[in-house]
Amino acid sequence: IMSYNALNYPGSTASVRNPYFTTVISNANPDILVMQEMTSQTGVNGFLTNVLLPINTNYTAGTFLDGPDTDNAIFFKSNYFSFISNTVIPTTLRDINEFKLVNIATSDTLRIYSVHLKASSGSTNEQQRLAEVTILRNITDALPSYSDFIVCGDFNLYGSTEPAYQKLLDQSTQGYFIDLFNMPGTWNNSSYAQYHTQSPRTRQFGGGANGGMDDRFDLILFSQAVFEAGDISYVPNSYTAYGNDGLHYNDSINRPPNNAVGQTIADAIHYASDHIPVF
Numbered sequence: 597i598m599s600y601n602a603l604n605y606p607g608s609t610a611s612v613r614n615p616y617f618t619t620v621i622s623n624a625n626p627d628i629l630v631m632q633e634m635t636s637q638t639g640v641n642g643f644l645t646n647v648l649l650p651i652n653t654n655y656t657a658g659t660f661l662d663g664p665d666t667d668n669a670i671f672f673k674s675n676y677f678s679f680i681s682n683t684v685i686p687t688t689l690r691d692i693n694e695f696k697l698v699n700i701a702t703s704d705t706l707r708i709y710s711v712h713l714k715a716s717s718g719s720t721n722e723q724q725r726l727a728e729v730t731i732l733r734n735i736t737d738a739l740p741s742y743s744d745f746i747v748c749g750d751f752n753l754y755g756s757t758e759p760a761y762q763k764l765l766d767q768s769t770q771g772y773f774i775d776l777f778n779m780p781g782t783w784n785n786s787s788y789a790q791y792h793t794q795s796p797r798t799r800q801f802g803g804g805a806n807g808g809m810d811d812r813f814d815l816i817l818f819s820q821a822v823f824e825a826g827d828i829s830y831v832p833n834s835y836t837a838y839g840n841d842g843l844h845y846n847d848s849i850n851r852p853p854n855n856a857v858g859q860t861i862a863d864a865i866h867y868a869s870d871h872i873p874v875f
Contacts, residue, residue: 598626598838599748599816601712601794601871604666605631606639609802612867614646619864622651623857624838626875627673628697629655632712632749634669636662644671658682663691668710668749670695680705685735687728689714694735704828707745709736713760715752725752725760733763736771742821744828747773750813750871755782764817773817776835783812790842795870796849804870808846814874838873839865 598621605613621629629648634640640660648655648671658670659682668691672679677697685692695708709732714724736745753761756779764773779788793814800806814837822830839849841856849872854862865872 597628597630597708597746597748597816598624598873598875599630599632599710599814600873601632601750601814601869602634602643603802603804603869603871604633604635606635606642607802610639610642610646613802613869614643616864616868617643617647618651619861620838620868620873621647623861624873624875625651627676628708629671630695630708630710630748631669631671632710633666634660635666640669643669658695658697661691661693665690666712667691668693668695668712670697670708670710672697676700685709685731687731688724689728692728692732699828702827704744706828707739707743709745709747709749711747711749711751713750713752717754721752722758722760725758726763729760729763733766733769733771736773736819737769739771741770743819744821745819746816746822748814748816748874751815752813753815754784754811756780770820772820774820774823775815775817776830779812784810786845788812789845790840791837792840792845793837793872793874796839796844796866796872797870798846798848802870806870809840809844809849810846814871816874834875836875838875840872 644657654673654675656674658679680696683694791812792809794811795805795807797806798808839857850862850866
């Protein structure tokens with residue numbers, strides 16, 4: 597499963613960026629692709645037609661619901677999963693979406709929450725992120741025990757002390773999430789370089805951020821049931837910030853050499869979006 601912030605897709609540059617998305621996604625080959633910053637049904641249709649179906653004809657799109665600001669979308673391989681529902685969880689700024697899929701082979705149900713939390717630093721923005729996450733926790737706390745669910749997307753978090761991050765991991769109620777990595781303190785520092793997901797660029801184009809690789813904004817967090825073995829479960833050591841070799845702190849991801857994915861894919865990640873995908 598891959599999570600990818602698509603940078604205001606389609607915007608005016610989809611035709612230019614589509615080949616780069618194809619390169620990135622075809623090499624990672626996700627069975628489920630969750631995307632943020634999708635702006636329209638037209639964009640969802642275009643991404644499916646121009647990026648995904650040339651990779652694998654089994655890709656299909658789940659129901660897209662156009663809410664305020666930018667939106668979440670899901671694509672998946674229909675030979676592996678069937679789509680059940682897209683449920684909107686409204687927040688002040690952007691919707692959180694609950695995508696529900698069923699694994700065809702096992703009949704296991706997976707709930708995937710896609711988020712794009714309030715951006716920027718400062719206490720006001722931190723409190724808005726906390727409010728958004730609290731709405732999500734109210735949902736997950738009400739799920740049956742040992743439900744399989746994950747949350748993924750662009751969290752815009754700056755470190756482990758943020759109240760929104762603490763709320764996500766709070767185990768006082770059952771709907772908590774697990775972060776695979778123990779990363780105390782502020783994440784924008786060189787010791788955490790291998791975990792950063794934004795920005796793969798050091799120059800601005802297409803409206804994207806250009807700060808170099810220095811923020812851990814994009815995450816995939818798991819329920820206890822997914823973290824444990826059996827049924828739907830996390831494959832140990834498989835979590836990947838795709839294209840990040842840990843050697844491009846405050847730099848563009850495609851400065852040679854890239855020891856994680858090579859030059860062609862690093863270039864594609866650089867030109868496709870101002871975030872790298874995680875899977």
